[in-house]
Amino acid sequence: MDVRAPMSGTVWKVLVRPGERVETGQEVVILESMKMEIPVAAEFAGTVEAIVKGEGEYVDEGEVLVRLAPAP
Template identity: 50%
Template sequence: MKHVAANMAGTVLNILVQPGDEVSAGQDVVVLESMKMEVPIQSEVAGKVSEVRANIGDFVNDGDILVIVE
């Protein structure tokens, strides 16, 4: 099991994947808003999304797990 974690604190603005989606390394999976900037969070691994742990509007901290990839 691999995961995609937030690399900064911010608010979840958009979730671009859902469970069952195939993702590739480098693909944007979540968009955070921090200091009025939109920051895309990319998957570092390829695989299938098994779980999305964030919701739009959630505040997340650096290191929080956003998406689980198998």
């Protein structure tokens, strides 16, 4: 289960860490695009398996930002 970038931009801040549990709707990353901060929320609950894109990295729309393991 992946959290993907809704648009192209730069990862400004990662708000979660591997092993952390997240809830549906919780913000996990903030992107910066065209001088605006865009929060990206998890669409489902789970546990962070990996941070795929780190702070300062450029991402294209649809790229995976965070990988989540499904909630039990």
